[in-house]
Amino acid sequence: DRCVKKIAAAIQRVGRRTKRGRKKKATLEGVGGRKRNSAHAHHPDHHQSKRRRRDEHKNYNRRGGEEEMGVDYYKILGVDKSAKDDDLKKAYRKLAMKWHPDKNPNNKKEAEAKFKQISEAYEVLSDPQKRAVYDQYGEEGLKGQVPPPCSGGFDGGDESTTFRFNPRSADDIFAEFFGFSSPFGGMGGGGRGGSRFPGQMGGMFGEEMFGSAFRGGEGASMNFQQPRKAAPIENRLPCSLEDLYKGSTKKMKISREIVDASGKTKTVEEILTINIKSGWKKGTKITFPEKGNESPNIIPADIVFIIDEKPHDVFTREGNDLIATQKISLVEALTGYTVHLTTLDGRSLTIPINSVIHPGYEEVVVREGMPIPKDPSRKGNLRIKFDIRFPTRLTSEQKAGIKRLLVP
Template identity: 50%
Template sequence: MGADYYNILKVNRNATEDSLRKAYHRLAMVWHPDKNPNNLIESEAKFKQISEAYDVLMDPKKRKIYDQHGEEAVKSGHIPPSTAHGSSSRNRYPEGGSFPFAERSAEHIFEEFFRENQGEFSGLLKKGPPMERSLPCSLENLYKGAKKKMKISKTITDSFGKVETIEEILTIEIKVGWRKGTKITFPEKGNKGPGIIPSDLTFIVDEKPHPVFKRDGNDLLIDQEITLLESLTGKKLELKTLDGKILIIPVTDIVVPGFEMVVPDQGMPISKQPHKKGNLRINFIVKYPTKLTEEQKADLQRVLGGVS
């Protein structure tokens, strides 16, 4: 004789969906294997029975077949010919007909139940610890914005210890002006353990070193070497920006060691005000000659002798 699903859930045969839901919630929380680490064999069997009963009785088609033909008809998907002929025309099933009722795991039914009832039962399931991954970005990415595709690998472990590794491609839209340490979270995209909500997956922006520029908040810093002559007489600098444009910057002041020129609005975009930018700060390094001829020294004395 097959299992009595109503008896398993401890409800009567006229039980409503709400009664079934409450009964399943009460029993599943008692017999879930995670709640019975010292009695796994019995709890796994009970939990499977409870989930199977709930799955059948909550599905109107499965419940109807179960009520009329029993557990075997539901599980096999076949209606016995003798009972099929005995059905009324309204409820008649094809003789020997099959029904697409695939068995589902108890853990799957349990997780589906809590997803559907998260508002009522959200406090009953714990969430897995967050997962963090580095998101390397070039200064160009953070200056212009970009889209990155990140391949992730996560593990799904059910209550019976079965582990499945899943790979997924996530697309991350990098916003202009983001800084190192910016976090981008994908809710419930991380690992999942038995009986818990999947963990969140968080990517943390990391800036790759740049060969020319350094970043200081919203400002960009660059070291620029000039000759002693240029430091005294001036120069036009040509600098290539992070978006490929060429800046022509005239240097007209006398440049002394440690001199810094500030070029407004040529730094990094400001993330909350992307149409505004920080400053470009140019640190000049004066390159002195390693030696001078006597003639050159005389010329310098003549030109600079009276300059204070």
């Protein structure tokens, strides 16, 4: 509040001096009518005073006590006037990446102007004192004749203190924000003869981000280390045959490190949703790109889940077919057998077999296997195999009886 009062007092003094100038002019006209003193009209001080009043009027619009805002820094960054520090950093990071001149070799002039404007907006709005002046008096007030906020030399007297806001180099702001020098050299007076990176640039901006500007052409004098991709993180995802038959959804909770807008590393938890499709097979991979830990000069690893089939009590899988093995006695194999099964989706199947079941025999039930992933309306087959249990010994009477029955 003390700072704002000082600024307001200074602007009021400018207004009083302007009004005194107008009164003096009116008095001279009243005495001399429309015939002005020739010497006064052509005196250098007269023209300087006139120009100064015109400049003051240009800089400040006194209608209603409001100033002309000039450039809208909030609009440049795309943030609200209530934007917090994190909002400003996030906006600056995004726009600096987009409009960095070295990323825009085909429209460098436009990019340089945009980049400079973005940097200036961030510098003003991220500084509480500069932002207070700008919010109260706009760009013209910030760059015009306004006392510096909380200036120790401001004594409240008639002497005005000139505060001139001189924007810093866009390179300096960029380097301070990201922690390394900017490749943009045109703002600092050195032209664009070469990149000013002291060494290889890290993962915030890779070679692909800035394109061919760094791989050759005018002033390219650096070798860039392209960020390497971390190795995939693979995890088994056990699924029952029921899950793979009907399809299901699984949610996996992960903990990972990320870099926030301010460049700090923090640990967050995320839920990854996996939609398992009908008919998926063992070995199917589900990839979540770049969900590994974030770190400088490293592209986060992909997280990969690999489908694995849990053992089932009744069925095994061969491709799109299901295999069920039934244990039967020799008598059942010779005299007939009825198979009773519950399918993976809960239906009951009854399959009567009247043929003699010999070793190696298979009963095939069409379209009762696993769904085919590319066309779930189609299915493989159910193949029923038999494990015939032979007696370990027979009495003489049993052997004789079998011979009588089986003699051709």
